[in-house]
Amino acid sequence: MLKKLIGAVAITASFAFSGIASANTFVFTAIPDEDETKLIERFGVVADYLEEQLGVEVRYIPVKSYAAAVSAFRNNQVQLAWFGGLSGVQARLLVPGSEALAQGTEDPDFKSYIIAHSSTGLEPMDQLNDELRGKTFTFGSKGSTSGRLMPEYFLREAYGEAPESVFSRVGFSGNHTRTVRLVEAGTYELGAVNYKVWDAGVADGSIDQSKVQLIWKTPGYPDYQWTIRGDVDATFGEGFKEKVREALLNMDDPDLLASFPRGGFIPASNDDYEVIRETAEALGIID
Structure with a gap:
């Protein structure tokens, strides 16, 4: 994990994604909803878990803002992201074919x-x-x-x-x-x-x-989810998206889950966040 954390810190400092991971590295990020040091600790261990489950090198890349997370996803600098409801909607609108894979058990009623x-x-x-x-x-x-x-x-x-x-x-x-x-x-x-x-x-x-x-x-509403680009199978092999979905849904280590914190992960779909898209449109946040 130390190797991943060192790489993550270097990325944060420069926000330069190129040259850090090889073409076969699966890269993910997360919206910076808490202090950066907490996020690096949280998602470094998630990278280790995904690497073991997927059989490819996995890197977590921290970003400085919600907009930067969406931009990194749009530009294929990351292939997977732990988004909030709104940032997930924004990312999927920018990258046709991208898909919400999993959400925390608490996220349908956030x-x-x-x-x-x-x-x-x-x-x-x-x-x-x-x-x-x-x-x-x-x-x-x-x-x-x-x-x-x-x-x-x-x-x-x-x-x-x-x-x-x-x-x-x-x-x-x-x-x-x-x-x-x-x-x-x-x-x-x-x-x-x-x-x-x-x-x-x-x-x-x-x-x-x-x-x-x-x-x-507030009353409840749908929020966080893991969203993946639709072209990952072309890059990492047929069925890779489903392997990622399975790895996320099978994440049951209490220490991993506590870092989110979530009780577990359940299936998600783009349709689950339609109310978020409609609300963002009504408030003029997205077109």
């Missing part, structure tokens, strides 16, 4: 949380109300399903206005970990965060709940 700094005095609520108006608010990445797309959808649904009209200042933190830290520090009074990141931070004690707390949960 959620976002609205969190608040303690200074707001806000308490958990069943419905969004006018107590949030006029406060500062941060989303995660602009391309995040759980950090931007779906929270914005539900905010618009609740208030009948764009977030910029509801809040005094709206920002984008870049990832879920940073959203929590910004609200915890009081830089923003409110934020939208992936529920998995929040729950993990509460469980391991890295979130100071005396400074920031959960105040609202």
Whole structure:
């Protein structure tokens, strides 16, 4: 794994994919929804697992942004990606024939949380109300399903206005970990965060709940998935896509699954994310 991690760090520094992996190397990436060091640790071991299952060299390549993950997929610099709902839709629109293969057991019913700094005095609520108006608010990445797309959808649904009209200042933190830290520090009074990141931070004690707390949960929606390019069989041999699907669905090592974190993986299809595409179109995020 050390070899893979060294290569990954070098790629991150230069964002130069060429010359690192051979033509027969199967390369994957993941949206940078958490701090980079956590992602490298998580996906380095996933690369080891896939290499053993697929019988080819496998490399994980970290990227700096959600848009960079989509671009790398479009340009065939990676053949597989752990995308969020929105980034997966964007990638599949750009690469005809690409396919959602697998999703976490939790992903058909994913959620976002609205969190608040303690200074707001806000308490958990069943419905969004006018107590949030006029406060500062941060989303995660602009391309995040759980950090931007779906929270914005539900905010618009609740208030009948764009977030910029509801809040005094709206920002984008870049990832879920940073959203929590910004609200915890009081830089923003409110934020939208992936529920998995929040729950993990509460469980391991890295979130100071005396400074920031959960105040609202969105309804469920489909989110993360593994998406693969449609031309992998031409590159790696007939049936390779199905081998990848099988390897993902059979991933049952508790340590591997905990790094996502997911309870396991189940089949996914492009149709599962049609509601995400429709929502992104309605909000003008995609054409």
